[in-house]
Amino acid sequence: MPLLEVRDVAVRFGGIVALDGVSFDVEPGSIVGLIGPNGAGKTTLFNCVSRLYACDRGDIVFDGGSLLALPRHRIAGAGIGRTFQNVALFRSMTVLDNVMLGAHSRSRSGFVSNALRLPRVPREERATRARARGILQMLELESLADKAVATLPFGTCKRVELARALAAEPKLLLLDEPASGLNHEEVSELSGLIRRLRERLRLTVLLVEHHMGLVMSISDRVVALNFGRVIARGTPPEVQRHPDVIEAYLGAA
Amino acid sequence: MTKKTLIALLLLVAVASIVPFVVSNYRTFQFTLVLVYAIALLGLNILTGYNGQVSLGHGAFYAIGAYCAAVLMDKAGVPYWATVPAAGAVCLVVGFLFGLPALRLEGLYLALATFALGVSMPQLLKYKALEEWTGGVQGIVIAKPDAPWGLPLNSDQWLYFFTLGVALAMFLLGWNLLRGRVGRALVAIRDHHIAAEAMGVHNALYKSLAFGVSAMYTGVAGALGAIAVQFVAPDSFSIFLSILLLVGIVIGGLASISGALYGALFIQFVPNLADEISKAAPWAIFGIFMILFVYLMPTGVAGALRMLSERQKRHNFPAAKNEEEVP
Numbered sequence A: 001m002p003l004l005e006v007r008d009v010a011v012r013f014g015g016i017v018a019l020d021g022v023s024f025d026v027e028p029g030s031i032v033g034l035i036g037p038n039g040a041g042k043t044t045l046f047n048c049v050s051r052l053y054a055c056d057r058g059d060i061v062f063d064g065g066s067l068l069a070l071p072r073h074r075i076a077g078a079g080i081g082r083t084f085q086n087v088a089l090f091r092s093m094t095v096l097d098n099v100m101l102g103a104h105s106r107s108r109s110g111f112v113s114n115a116l117r118l119p120r121v122p123r124e125e126r127a128t129r130a131r132a133r134g135i136l137q138m139l140e141l142e143s144l145a146d147k148a149v150a151t152l153p154f155g156t157c158k159r160v161e162l163a164r165a166l167a168a169e170p171k172l173l174l175l176d177e178p179a180s181g182l183n184h185e186e187v188s189e190l191s192g193l194i195r196r197l198r199e200r201l202r203l204t205v206l207l208v209e210h211h212m213g214l215v216m217s218i219s220d221r222v223v224a225l226n227f228g229r230v231i232a233r234g235t236p237p238e239v240q241r242h243p244d245v246i247e248a249y250l251g252a253a
Numbered sequence B: 001m002t003k004k005t006l007i008a009l010l011l012l013v014a015v016a017s018i019v020p021f022v023v024s025n026y027r028t029f030q031f032t033l034v035l036v037y038a039i040a041l042l043g044l045n046i047l048t049g050y051n052g053q054v055s056l057g058h059g060a061f062y063a064i065g066a067y068c069a070a071v072l073m074d075k076a077g078v079p080y081w082a083t084v085p086a087a088g089a090v091c092l093v094v095g096f097l098f099g100l101p102a103l104r105l106e107g108l109y110l111a112l113a114t115f116a117l118g119v120s121m122p123q124l125l126k127y128k129a130l131e132e133w134t135g136g137v138q139g140i141v142i143a144k145p146d147a148p149w150g151l152p153l154n155s156d157q158w159l160y161f162f163t164l165g166v167a168l169a170m171f172l173l174g175w176n177l178l179r180g181r182v183g184r185a186l187v188a189i190r191d192h193h194i195a196a197e198a199m200g201v202h203n204a205l206y207k208s209l210a211f212g213v214s215a216m217y218t219g220v221a222g223a224l225g226a227i228a229v230q231f232v233a234p235d236s237f238s239i240f241l242s243i244l245l246l247v248g249i250v251i252g253g254l255a256s257i258s259g260a261l262y263g264a265l266f267i268q269f270v271p272n273l274a275d276e277i278s279k280a281a282p283w284a285i286f287g288i289f290m291i292l293f294v295y296l297m298p299t300g301v302a303g304a305l306r307m308l309s310e311r312q313k314r315h316n317f318p319a320a321k322n323e324e325e326v327p
């Protein structure tokens, strides 16, 4: 059974059709690349999975249940983590606090127990902090733990976002252009990192990326979108060779 | 908390405990009001400073707290100390309920809605049908409580210590609330509400609870204030009070716990000081003070002090900075 099934999803903004009957599956443990020119609807699809946008039509099934039945704040707890194309960190907070907030859905304590600092609060807090530090170490960010994110360069912020997403222990990770703002060397380092994370954390990854070298080298399957429709799907070589994909990219360039 | 802040805190409490024995009764009363305002400001800061919801009407919750205390004492004979948690509970509920529809409002629109609440409160308190309880325009006079257990304190001194005790408890609760999971979520909502929700924060619940908790703090302050002043009347709680509270958190320091205390000192003493400088135009003088503070300390007194202490640290250990430089 696929971990994520996108079924005939359509989204319209006024006159713009951002997604027009998109369907594809993501198998557990796989890395699926989602490509397409700017405005193809990739981020919109992520936002549908996160429930930030409502689907006008279709269904999104995750782990056997429809996501459309869940409110936004339950998506992280259901096992879907994500990063944002334009970095959506909590700017006044430190790197460590950002990552600890990422574990919000994996912790319980509320207003009353926090205010009274009941014994389970410091216990939970310690566990959350330890997990966050572990993730920072894995992503080689530990030296920045106490920095305010507002002071960090864009590429580092993207990495902090990845750390924050991992703190929720997701099954499915949505990465929206993780390589933007990185140089050549950093991109190849990133592809190694994504592979390692998949092995170590048994992740399934849905990856939006413009950097073709990266997508084609690490994806098991690739889905190509243009104008809100799937124009090709298959293994990286198949999609790369597909005439509609070549056309879409040449047309866009 | 570091050892140094703990020592500073204990020192502060020690100094605060000596104050009523070395200053006049009137000054003691003024310091009682500083503590009252500090509680109210911490409440407003939880909402506006930490959670990013601007309230221009917190004076309304202060008024509700004050009237809860006064009516309970005057009509039901409830002892003064028991009215404080009652006022807090009432304001918690009222604030939470007000926060629910306010969820649909953001930024300036929320500010306007809270302004509407603040500006209408004095008139609601004068409302004829409620006059039997509220005393209408006349308000309610409250008897001053004496020190219990034969303590050798006059009633001003006792009220000061009573208020100090409540303030310490409220600050401890507030600090606990803000330093862990809930505090992070509140700030996350302020910084980026979409990302917060995507990380699993139940924004609607947190925002309305922040409203409730904030109103509770301000209501507790209102009750303590009423007991200290021994009088409530609708016109003591004009919209000016709401604005003054906002001034307090900005001058003291947004999203800072200690800022509530600095802000309270400012709104209690600077108007008096301005009055001494010029009887003719005290609020003009007050305005000048405000502009000076904002200009010299754009992140509030708390922010300025933090910056000073960091500069001091860097001065003392110049090597420490290089170690943690971003690569």
Ligand SMILES: Nc1ncnc2c1ncn2[C@@H]1O[C@H](COP(=O)(O)OP(=O)(O)O)[C@@H](O)[C@H]1O
Pocket: A013, A016, A017, A018, A036, A037, A038, A039, A040, A041, A042, A043, A044, A045
């Ligand atoms: N919130 C929105 N409001 C209006 N139009 C939007 C919104 N989000 C996306 N769109 C439009 O939907 C289309 C797809 O956008 P997007 O999903 O961001 O593309 P991609 O991520 O593939 O570059 C674009 O035409 C974009 O302008």
Ligand SMILES: [Mg+2]
Pocket: A042, A043, A044, A085
């Ligand atoms: Mg995009």
